[in-house]
Amino acid sequence: MVAKGTYTPGERVPSIRQLSRQLRVSVNTVKAAYVHLEDRRIIEARPQSGYYVCPSLPEPPREPDIGASGTAAFNPAEVDAGGLVMRIMADVMDPGRVQFGAAVPDPALIPAEKLNRMLAAESRRFREESTGYAMPPGSLRLRTQITRRMVRSGCTLRPDDIIITTGATEAVFLALRAVCSPGDTLAVGSPIHFNFLQLFQSLGLRVLEIPSSPTDGISIEVLEKALREVPIRACLVISNFNNPLGICMPDERKRRLLALLARFDVPLIEDDINGDLPFSGRRPLTVKSWDTAGRVMLCASFSKTLAPGYRVGWIAPGRHFEAVIRQKLVTSIASATPTQLAVAEFLTSGGYARHLRAIRKAYRAKTAQMADAVGRAFPPGTRVTRPTGGFTLWLEMPRTVDSLALYGLAREQGITIAPGRIFSTTDRFGHCIRLNAALFSEKTRWAVEAVGRMAHQLAGDGPAQDSTD
Template sequence: MTMRAADGSPEVHLYEQVITEMAALIDAGALRPGDRLPSVRRLSRQRGVSVATVVQAYLGLEDRGLVEARPQSGHYVRARRAPLPPEPRSPRPTTTACKVSVRSLVTRVYTAARDPSIVPFGAAYPSPELLPTDKLNRILAVIARSAGWAGVAYDPPPGLPALRRQVARRAVDGGCALGPDEIVTTSGATEALHLCLRVVARRGETIAIESPTYFGLLQLVESLGIRAVEIPSLPRAGMDLDALEEALGRHRIKAVVAIPNFSNPLGAVMPDESKERLVGLLGRRDIPLIEDDTHGDLHFDDVRPRVAKSFDRRGLVMLCSSFSKTLAPGYRVGWVAPGRFRDAVEHLKFAQSVASPTLPQMAVAQLLEEGGYDHHLRALRRRLAAQVVRVSEAVAEHFPAGTRVARPAGGFVLWVELPFGVSSLDLHARAMEKGISVAPGPLFSAKHRFSNCVRLNCGYPWTDQLDQAVRTLGRLVGELSGS
């Protein structure tokens, strides 16, 4: 139920107003580092709002890293951290296609991710405490008791109608008009990408990918025997379209795979005019675009960015996504809108896995239908944005000179360029000895580039353990750099 103030206005707006006003006082210096904020009850009386509104506002200020709660003492203005280092340099273009080989490195990173004693900066997933786990589990339990045979029966492609209707409804937020019949459900976005790659490219053929890019995609490309041309990804704007156009003239490229919204690992978002140019550039050559929008709902700004598929008029864009990063990684509920390739994807899905698990699809569909998902997303985005800031500030404070840090516009990963000459593989090995995992840069390149870069997971709430882990990483980087 939406709470209301004495004047009848929704309090969901009032707590945001309190956040804005308190943040302005901090920015103006009226509240300085170390100052104690008014108690919850006192500020409630001063502003004429409920205690619940003030509590929510203080949580929001904590999420932004502006204040900190001290047990049995109250809320205090946080000390400002060191200014952030420069952004990472843009990678140089490459001119050759190559085979992909990242399997051994990925295995090492994800072996560490399974160990609960390891600080999880390596694998990119959100903390379970940020997800509506209890609510989803309750829904799943009710469905399991009441669904009867439907819960254990195959749900063959294109997948659960109720889920496809909810996905189609939400696609409007990305500027995309999709019908339920245009969507095929999958076991996570990874299967969606796999199906798309198998439909549009064969062993030995060449595709274009971003550089750096998500190593899960590189694993798929490697498993299919496809060659890859790396296109530089700019720290703020994503794939360099001038470099892509040049590569299209050099190579016989069968498809392009891109993450226009909050690329992994850079967190870059491609401007709308660039998305339109990308779709047009490929459309004139009849080349499919496989678009990974897994992090699209995790934007830090107020408005969700459009998907590239919203500019597609020829059915050449194959839009892939999932609920793994926002609801439940283990449920493996994903989907694809494959455009003109729908029939081929649907048939291959059946041949490959027959169907996606039924009960998780039913649970996610019901949660979306009941509402509350948007409220959950707003809270999740605030927490993730704050955690990215916290990790960025800690890197700025504890890593040596010469370090560079990306400025993600969404998602929950942070790309860090280490000082010249520091090997991220050496850092990974030394960090593991200290019980800390990181994802070394060569994982994100078909040619094992980015040897002095790492990706850090910011999906966990900030704790003293994480703070100490960043301090340790900074010390190790300093030792490796000789500083």
């Protein structure tokens, strides 16, 4: 059935009990068949959720080349500016393009009508407040709702621990401003979200890239070695469904990371922007969940789950609370009030949990389907991550494929992709790209196929062939 396309990658197949009834065979027979399919990686079991069709793609790299080199000597790097990121960001606004470049959510999965209704209702309800400053730390109602949500991630925050920001980007920016000075070195998991690299550059920070593994996240072992050898002012990780790799750090690693940083008294800036987007199971914990000393500055937003244009993010900066408030006041005074009110109302009564269930399912399917399309369209040897949350895919193509050249070709065809080079100060990811699966659909499948053909061209292996079995 999978081969015939009755079930497509990422879809749930009938349960053992259902199929046993449907086919009138015993439960044990179906179970044996499913185990066989699971062994061949045609389907996969997900805890408390059932069986799903696996992406029909080359085995994802368990430990790709990521960061294998570059750890011998710790040379904090300056970040190259380059207009490329600027161009990619500008392209995001162009509705004529297929947007696989920026990690923006699917507009169809934004609860626009409900949000706009709440925006209107709350502005009416809080007539005077809605036009006045929501002075930092920002809307108390919103902060209270956030603390309630974060209980799920093992964080016991009080409303007064939180500062509302203009998206998670501003949260990270404020955190960096609060604890770093120009010339300081920042340790980051590598590869790292390109906008952050640009931010480090603009703040005059030097970057020490610590390799990440697709299963464990940032290498605690390498980080420890670096902490011994180099003065590191702060550490930044995207802990859950990391951008670009989609990694969710195992809990034990989170705990160890915090213990290590505590030993060296180094603050951690933890970006948890995708924490609400696991494909299945519980919301993951955060490093902050273990933080009793206020060492972790937890940053997040509703830009991936509700509406990026509302620019509602937050930071729980621990012991750096006053410094962050101060940075917020001097750089923009406050974030817009009406969108804070609307998000607060959505969290209070808008069915945020239900909304999350729906979009998680959609992004899980899109991610699997896009990975499948990549597997079919891209040159043999292409590897792709298998994220467990969020909505980005990271591709390692054959080393002969220059991702910058691929970016240029794709752009000419009205397709944006994010070339690997902009995710690092090194050239380690020159043959990698990040794709935004949120905008994958049957309507944009052609664009994956087109980029795949271009990659084939660049790889010098002739026209695309079906790379599955």
